Amino acid sequence: MAQVDASLTIDASEQVKALLLRLHNSSLAQEEELNKPDEKLSTLKALKAKGDAGDATALADYQRQFDDLMRDKMIALEQDKALFVYHLCRALSATRIVEAGTSFGLSTIYLALAVGQNASKLDPEQGKAAKVIATENEASKAILARQHWKEAGVEVEPWIELREGDLRQTLASNLPMEIDFVLFDIWTPMVVPTLRLLEPNLKKGAVLVADNVTSSASGYDDFHDYIKTRRNAYRSLVLPYSGGLEFTIYDP
Numbered sequence: 001m002a003q004v005d006a007s008l009t010i011d012a013s014e015q016v017k018a019l020l021l022r023l024h025n026s027s028l029a030q031e032e033e034l035n036k037p038d039e040k041l042s043t044l045k046a047l048k049a050k051g052d053a054g055d056a057t058a059l060a061d062y063q064r065q066f067d068d069l070m071r072d073k074m075i076a077l078e079q080d081k082a083l084f085v086y087h088l089c090r091a092l093s094a095t096r097i098v099e100a101g102t103s104f105g106l107s108t109i110y111l112a113l114a115v116g117q118n119a120s121k122l123d124p125e126q127g128k129a130a131k132v133i134a135t136e137n138e139a140s141k142a143i144l145a146r147q148h149w150k151e152a153g154v155e156v157e158p159w160i161e162l163r164e165g166d167l168r169q170t171l172a173s174n175l176p177m178e179i180d181f182v183l184f185d186i187w188t189p190m191v192v193p194t195l196r197l198l199e200p201n202l203k204k205g206a207v208l209v210a211d212n213v214t215s216s217a218s219g220y221d222d223f224h225d226y227i228k229t230r231r232n233a234y235r236s237l238v239l240p241y242s243g244g245l246e247f248t249i250y251d252p
C-alpha cells in the first residue's frame with residue numbers, strides 16, 4: 001500500500017499532523033481496496049455507460065448503487081494536493097472558504113488550519129468572521145468529520161461550520177459576503193450548481209480549486225462550458241497533480 005510522507009510542511013501541532021497522516025493512510029487503503037477489479041465495479045461501469053447513452057433506468061440504478069458504495073468511503077484529497085491547497089490559502093490570506101464535499105473532514109482540516117492561522121493576523125473583530133463552510137450530505141460521514149475535528153482540537157475545530165444536507169440547499173443562503181477560496185472536491189454534477197450559488201459572493205480575485213478535472217474530464221464538461229462562456233470572469237489552468245487539479249481565478 002502507498003504510504004504518505006510523514007514530513008508535513010504545515011504549521012500544526014504534532015497531534016494534528018499525526019491525525020492527518022492516519023486519515024490519509026486510511027483513505028489510501030480504502031481506495032486501494034475499492035479499485036480492485038470486482039463484479040460490483042464492473043456492474044457500476046456498465047450501468048454508467050448505459051446511463052450516459054440515455055437509459056434513464058440504468059442511470060437511476062447507477063446513482064443508487066454508487067451512493068451505496070460510497071457511503072462509507074473517504075475519497076479524500078491526496079496529501080500533495082491538500083498541502084498545496086493549505087499553502088495557497090495561507091498565501092491568499094483566505095479567511096472565508098467554502099468546501100464543496102467534506103466526507104470525513106480530512107481536507108477541511110487543512111483549510112481550517114489555514115483559516116485559523118490567517119485569522120490570527122487580523123484584528124479580533126475581523127477575525128470573528130473567519131471560517132471554512134464545510135458541506136456533506138451523508139449523515140454518517142458528517143458524524144465522523146465532527147469527531148476528527150474534535151480530535152484535531154482548538155487549531156481546527158473552531159474554524160469550521162458544517163452544513164449538513166444537499167449543498168444545493170445548504171449553500172442557498174447565509175454565505176459570507178466575499179468568499180476568498182472554494183475547494184470543489186465533490187461528485188461532478190454538483191460543481192456548476194454550487195458555483196452558480198457562490199458566484200454572487202465570490203471576491204474579485206477569489207481562487208477556485210477543482211479536483212480530478214482530467215480523470216473525470218467528461219464530468220467537468222459543464223463546468224468548462226460555463227467558465228468558457230464567461231471568459232471575461234474566469235481564468236483557469238490545470239496543474240499536473242494526479243487526475244488533474246484545476247486552478248481558477250475569478251476576476252470579472
Ligand SMILES: C[S@@+](CC[C@H](N)C(=O)[O-])C[C@H]1O[C@@H](n2cnc3c(N)ncnc32)[C@H](O)[C@@H]1O
Pocket residue numbers: 074075076077100101102103104105106107108135136137138141165166167168185186187190
Ligand atoms: C470526494 S469526497 C470529499 C472528500 C473530502 N474533501 C476530503 O478530502 O476529505 C466528496 C463528498 O461529497 C459528498 N457529496 C456528494 N454530493 C453532495 C451534495 N449534493 N451535497 C453535499 N455533499 C455531497 C459525498 O457524500 C462525499 O463525501
